[in-house]
Amino acid sequence: MPSAVSRLRTVFVILLENKVWSELEGSADAPYLNRELLPRASVADGYRAPLEGRQHPSEPNYVWLEAGDNLGIHDDEHPAKNHRSEKEHLVTLLDAARISWRSYQEDIPGDRCPLEPVGMYAPKHNPMVFFDDVTDGNDPRSARCIGHVRPLAELETDLAKGTTPRYAFVTPNQCNDMHTACDPDRNPIRQGDRWLAEWMPKIFASAAYRDGGVVFLTWDEAEVAPSCLLGDCPFGLLAFSPLAKGGGFTTHRTYDHSSLLRTVQEIFGVRPFLGHAKSAESLAELFTAYP
Secondary structure: OOOOOOOOOEEEEEEEOOOOHHHHOOOOOOHHHHHHHHHHOEEEEEEEOOHHHOOOOHHHHHHHHHHOOOOOOOOOOOHHHHOEOOOOOHHHHHHHOOOOEEEEEOOOOOOOOOOOOEOOEOHHHOHHHHEHHHHOOOOOOOHHHHHHEEEOHHHHHHHHHOOOOOEEEEEOOOOOOOOOOOOOOOOHHHHHHHHHHHHHHHHHOOHHHHOOEEEEEEEOOOOOEOOEOOOOOOOOEEEEOOOEOOOOOEEEEEEEHHHHHHHHHHHHOOOOOOHHHHOOOOOHHHEOOOO
8 A cells, every 4th residue: 555654754874884886786795685675775876975075985975974075074083183163064954943863873882972982883984973063062971962872772762662863874883884894704795784684674664764754775985896996986875765666766877975965955954955965966766755
């Protein structure tokens, strides 16, 4: 039966790490991705990191998803060095519009603002902590930061209780995001695929997803691979929603992180468009109803 929902309401953005689309599509190490997710997704297989951002390493791409630009960041240094006073960025616009948000980060304890690595958590994969208005000037005791940047385990509780924020930015730890080969598998793609097989069904089963939710699953950048010697190839984006075309619908058009940011801004109706999102094309073609 078609969904009675007519408008996108809740956005989940899940960021994985450092892969090329040709490494993922059809990979025997990613059975859940290929057998379960791709057949139900809307797919943008030409999605890539923004060329204007020089693409590498990780941190500039995460900051781009929050601000539409790398804000002069070209390395993976911690917020102590790379924090920014810029106030025009996504979650500040959401706050001004009274739209709830959280960044769910695997391995953080939740009792302090996670400005330093802990376990397999890395600040470079958590864009909100690079902004002074989120962290109260890089303060590990910042109540604003602690209230919004929460351990990943709390996402499961929020999904079950109906307390999911309208914008959820989700980052697995570096073992589960396809970044690092960890025991016992020593296979980053397989590790990430198992994480997806654990968490995606929880999101799909939630009221937040069923009632106008959308999940954007993508990667931060493409690293050098046999099929991508310059490390600037597409790595793809998958969109899941009751309002997505789904069924494996695939577009080959070129999109990048500016397009995803513009799409999130259009869904929530927050302006101004940030950085390169001003001139980017949204991901509207992935949906039957938008925004």
